[in-house]
Amino acid sequence: MSWRSGDRVSVKERALAHFSFVTGPVSRLLATAQNGLEVLRYGGLETGAVPSPFQIVESVPMYRLRRYFPPDSRPGGKPAGPPVLMVHPMMMSADMWDVTRNEGAVGILHAAGVDPWVIDFGSPDQVEGGMQRNLADHVVALSEAIDTVKKVTDRDVHLAGYSQGGMFAYQTAAYRRSKDLASIVAFGSPVDTLAALPMNLPAGLAVGAADFMADHVFSRLDVPGWLARTGFQMLDPIKTAQSRLDFLRQLHDREALLPREQQRRFLASDGWIAWSGPAIAELLKQFIAHNRMMSGGFSIRGDLVTLADIDCPVLAVVGEVDDIGQPASVRGIKRASPQAEVFEYLIRTGHFGLVVGSKAASQTWPTVAAWVRWISGDGEMPQDVVPMALQPDQATDTGVPLASRVAHGAGAAAEVTFSVARSAAGAFVAANKSARALVAETARTLPRLARLGQINDHTRISLGRIMTEQARSTPGGEFLLFDGRVHTYEAVDRRVDNVVRGLIQVGVRQGAHVGVLMETRPSALVAIAALSRLGAVAVLMPPDADLHEAARLGAISDVIADPVHLEAATALPMRVLVLGGGESRDLEFADDADVVDMEQIDPDVVSLPGWYRPDPGYAKDLAYIAFATVGGELVARQITNFRWALSAIGTASAANLGNGDTVYCLTPLHHQSGLLVSLGGAVVGGTRIALSRGLRPDRFVHELRQYGVTVVSYTWAMLRDVIDDPAFVLNGTHPVRLFIGSGMPTGLWGRVEEEFAPAHVVEFFATTDGQAVLANVAGAKIGSEGRPLPGGGHIELAAYDAEDDLILEDDRGFVALAATNEVGVLLAHPRGPVDPTASVKRGVFAPADLWVSTEYLFRRDEDGDYWLVANRGSLIRTPRGPVFGDAVNDTLGRIDAVDLAVTYRVPAGERELAVSALLLRPGGSVPTADLNAAIVNLPVGSAPDVVHVVTDMTLSATYRPLLGPLRSAGIPKGSRHAWYLDEDGTYKRLTAAVRAELTASADE
The missing domain is CATH 3.40.50.1820 (Alpha/Beta hydrolase fold, catalytic domain)
Known part of the structure; x- marks a missing residue:
């Protein structure tokens, strides 16, 4: 039998195939072993790359x-x-x-x-x-x-x-x-x-x-x-x-691995450093x-x-x-x-x-x-x-979409499982976001309120003490921002200690009254804190006030001044201690002036006396004296350590301040808002505080971003200069979440929240002695003073007869409480020392109890929120009924065109006229119909007799409208920008004839 050539080829191929079947895995195994050994010895395959x-x-x-x-x-x-x-x-x-x-x-x-x-x-x-x-x-x-x-x-x-x-x-x-x-x-x-x-x-x-x-x-x-x-x-x-699995599966195929080998080695080992x-x-x-x-x-x-x-x-x-x-x-x-x-x-x-x-x-x-x-x-x-x-x-979602992950990744089943689990967790987190926020807020707030509740007359608490606590807990924590620079708690605290040594060297002792006449800058903050640490009283002197009168009212023995105010300070009959100045240290003063340059004292060579104990102040101790102008006269306001702590802890709690916040202090430190709210809240909250050289609208937005400001402090109409500045543009994002302060007009309030959304305003109300503190924490009701601050003491609203200026009593002779939306006098149950000038009431709601009348008139709405309607002494009684100035101002301020509204009394013979002045926004106008529509919503009292538009208003140093210049101008002249309240209860144009009638009444 013979073989055909085709049969011989077929047999050969079958033999080779059988041989390959046997040797292939062996070759693959050998190649895997050889490449694997190279990886083990050298960390990877040699690619020959240069x-x-x-x-x-x-x-x-x-x-x-x-x-x-x-x-x-x-x-x-x-x-x-x-x-x-x-x-x-x-x-x-x-x-x-x-x-x-x-x-x-x-x-x-x-x-x-x-x-x-x-x-x-x-x-x-x-x-x-x-x-x-x-x-x-x-x-x-x-x-x-x-x-x-x-x-x-x-x-x-x-x-x-x-x-x-x-x-x-x-x-x-x-x-x-x-x-x-x-x-x-x-x-x-x-x-x-x-x-x-x-x-x-x-x-x-x-x-x-x-x-x-x-x-x-x-x-x-x-x-x-x-x-x-x-x-x-x-x-x-x-x-x-x-x-890693792909690499192992291809380890036998060197040619397939080489193109990606350098990248693999980089990620697996070579590319990572400490x-x-x-x-x-x-x-x-x-x-x-x-x-x-x-x-x-x-x-x-x-x-x-x-x-x-x-x-x-x-x-x-x-x-x-x-x-x-x-x-x-x-x-x-x-x-x-x-x-x-x-x-x-x-x-x-x-x-x-x-x-x-x-x-x-x-x-x-x-x-x-x-x-x-x-x-x-x-x-x-x-x-x-x-x-x-x-x-x-x-962000509308929390990360890379699920579909993209699944489409891109290998191992779809595992990826889907992993992503679904994360998505479920994300849904749970979203559903509980408010709960988490509440827990985080509570974790910060409760210890502060607990501390506030534990304060009594003999509790040691002061600005200097809390600064020391912060420096010890977070020495490297950022604290003070100024002129684009940042200073840590440790650095500021060390500077405070050095200034204390300097004060001791020149003979200042615990309890001494020392004036502080300085610009708002780090050295001013340090001086105030050093006096607190020493146990002295810092008398905060406004540079634009009568300094001789301030020195007399504050009973100061020395004054600390910066070089800018050295000349004004040397005019006072007392020793001047010069501190700070930074770049301007050329001190020029008369030869007979009693001046000590504190910067020349070496703190390291000062021996501390036996009597010195740092931060000795008790809650009951007088810590500061600030000043206000009332009726054109300078009035001293005494502030105890308790009063300071109440505002500081209250601010930190109401604003939920934490170490991620930066408080922007626009008000000067000699003003109560700067001392109590900005500085106090920042120190208690462990936040950063950014000091400004004063309100500069052209720098406001830039400094918000440069400092990372999250909380802006204000007083009255301060932010109006920012919003109305022609160059004001808020492009892109901003870090602000809160504006905190007091007295912001309702119209400005709405504009601020509109421009800086989603930030909102937290409005405070506090009496000078701190016995009554309210805060509109939610910010939902524009114009409301909010509710009592936890830990701030018990308050009540006493029933009040505005016509006869009487607090009303019940059948048993105790003070009656005002009903919902009725005007009442705000009473505070005192905690801590009572100001000797306060209006003290006993036997108010129970035998022998003690309450302080704040002399402010409020109404409380259905939700329990308080609304300031007037100061008891500024209530205007007209033939139509009482006019509550603050309530009128809030109502008129809601007209879109109105920038500021103030209400004041003008004598008209034996009676009084209530006059409201309106300052309009640029390009704004007030139709008579808008005025009548607004006054319908007046919550309490009567409408003003006359309303008129003014071209300007004089503001105080704290941006509060001054009534004196307006009141002295008398009844406004008749014009298309002035209205009077007719007998039918609507406003009509004030004409020369109507004004003549009003003026005649005044002359009589």
Whole structure:
């Protein structure tokens, strides 16, 4: 039998196939073993890749500045293009920009005609002092590197940063105010860190955790490179596990692995470096717990910085499925930098894929190169780069959408399970958001109110004492902001102690009355606190008042003055102690003047006497004397430590102040609002306080952002100057959440809340002695004084007969209570010392009880909220009935065109006329119909007899309208801007004839 050739081929093929079946797995096993051994021995496969050439242009302990493809490496001496300085995050090596030569950032940019530079911060654990680096060190170093690149290339620099490196880029641009920067390119860099957190962590949980970790963990702990790598991988454990599984499955196929081997090795081991504890703590504290990339007011070596100062173009590269630098967080740059043109480039990839990998090579870096050429005037804007839309203040979702995660990730089932669990948790968190907020607020408020409730006459409490407590608990905590600089609690407390030693050296003792005549600046705050710590009485002298009368009323023995007020102080017949002045220390005074320069006293050589005990003040002790002008006369207001503590703790509680807040003190410290509300609330709340040199409308918005102001204190119509300023524009976001103060007119109140939404106004009412304190915490009822502040003492509203000016009694002879919406006199059950000038009542509601009449008239509505209607002494009694001035002012102030409204009495013979003056908003007018419609809503009392429009109102130093100049002008002249109340109860134009009748009545 013979074999055919086809049969022989078939048999051969079958034999080879059988051999391959036997040897294939063996070869695969051998290849796997060989490649695996190489990975074990060398950490990865040898790729033969050569890094891109670079030159070290600058080398200092903090960084090395690399210039890739330096001029001598360019063929034919090709000129360099626009410089791009790339910034890596702290936990990653600077080699991330050159992971693969052909597909890495520096190679692609160079090929596109761009001049790539890289700042290399090195590994801090391998540099002396490296593990003590903080964020400010990196920002300052990057700023210095920009100067070098600018000097070498003589061109403005494009700053490009990945993840935290992009945050550095933003912060440095703000620190430099965009000097020498052509643009910023940020890849997956969070700005509004609380808008969307990795793994959809709730913001409330993240804030608390970040604060705790910053204060108690990373203040003592550094992060080694392996831990940084592990933490990064844990943020996306599914992708990490999938990558490792894919590598193991392809370990036999060297050719398939080599193209991605450098990237794998970088992420698996080579790319991670140590992270210093102080830098992590500062990151957690400033940019997560306090979210100061958005609010502003973050500190770079004592200078306060805000992203609102960035005015160069910005390109934010957004990863559509980036679960670390989430889109909602990255897009916060649009609201944080209202002066900058902000663009975005959306790419469907995760966090690391933005800068390394196939999509980065084919999409990200060509787009960046085109962006740089466009900004430099050499090309068109990249097609997929679009202006960033303004995002809402509050994110509508908490992170990367579920559908995007599922579509992008491998292991769909596991991802779906993971995401559904997170979504369910997110729904639970959203449903309980108000509950979490209440818990957080309660955790801060209850201890304060408990402390307030425990205060008695012999409790040691004072400004100096609480400042010491804060300095001990958070010595490095930021406290005092002024002129763009920040001072810590420890630094301020040390300065206070030094001034105390100086006061002791010149003979000031506990109980002495010492005048303080100073501008609102750090030295004034220190002087007031030092007198408190010494146990002396600080007499707060208004610079625009009669200083001799203030000195007499305050019974002062010495006066502390700054150089600005030295001349005025030396006119007083007493010793002058000069403190502060900073830049102006040239003291000029008469030879016979008794002047001591406190700055020349060395506190280290002062011996403390045996009698000295720091912070000896009891609650009952007199601590301050402030001044007010009543009826044209200067009146002294005595403030005890209890009164100060009541306002300070009450403010901190009502405003829910915490260490993430910054209180903006617009009122001078010699005013009660500045001392009791702004300074007091900030010290008790552990917040930062920003002192101003006075209200400057042109600087107001900038300082809000520069200082990161969350709470603005005001008095009366102060904010009117801001809102009415022609240059006032509030572009982009702002950090303010509250305005706190007293006396804000209703019309201005509504305008402030409209302009600064979602911020609202918290209006306080407090008697001079502090026995009655009300606060409109909710802010829902514009014009209301709110409800009694917990811990502020018991109050009642006594029934009142306005016609006869009598407090009414019941059948048993006790004081009757006013019914709902009836006018009554506010009574306070006193706690602590009673002012000897107060109107004290006994046997009011029970035998031998003691109450103080505040002499203010209120009504209480159905919800229990109090509304101030008048001061008892300013009540105007007309033939039609009593006119309650404050109630009228609130009602007229609600007319849209009205800026300010005040009501006052004008004598008309044997009777009185109630006259209301209206100051209108720019361009506003009041039709008669609007006036009549408004007065219908007057809640109590009669309408004013005459209403007229004035062109201006004189305001006091605290922005309260002064009635004296208006009252002295008498009955207004007839005009189209004046009305009288006719017998039918409606307003009609005031004519010359009607005025003549009114004037005749007055003459009679």
